[in-house]
Amino acid sequence: MPRSARQDTPPPRTGASEAEVLRGFLDYLRTSIAAKVEGAPEPAVRTAAVPSGTNLLGLLHHLTAVERAMFLGEQVTDWQATFHTGPEDTVDSVVAGYRATVAAANRALDALPDLGAPLPRPGRPAPTVRWALTHMIEETGRHAGHADILRELVDGSTGR
Secondary structure (H helix, E strand, O other), X not given: OOOEEOXXXXXXXXXXXHHHHHHHHHHHHHXXXXXXXXXXXXXXXXXXXXXXXXXXXXXXHHHHHHHHHHHHOOOOOOOHHHHOXXXXXXXXXHHHHHHHHHHHHHHHHHOOOOOOOEOOOOOOOOOEHHHHHHHHHHHHHHHHHHHHHHHHHHHOEEOO
């Protein structure tokens, strides 16, 4: 398997405010994981590389659902199902869907500049913007690490 190294991008240099730091690191991780999936070959992008069934396309599909739930208020009733894609889903469509969701999430965050404000959750407990950003950094970082390993197993590609 040929090895392909992508240029590593250092962590972002963000503004000084807490919101700029949190959002800067989240956007850095979002860009990183989308790049891990982008260009991955079929059918390996959806082939489970570990006994849990985890695959690259499923990871990004899952993160799309997490972004929609966290920042756009959508309810998810079956989190395990978010790791699975359909046969009609392609690398391009899943990456585009993720990027569109991230853009919508960022618009929602732009409307909530107070990190202590609750995110809109009609009829449900609402986390603060600060908690949601911190959780999404953890969630996206965790799955970006999984994606690093899975992409290397798929085609030898390494780097952020």
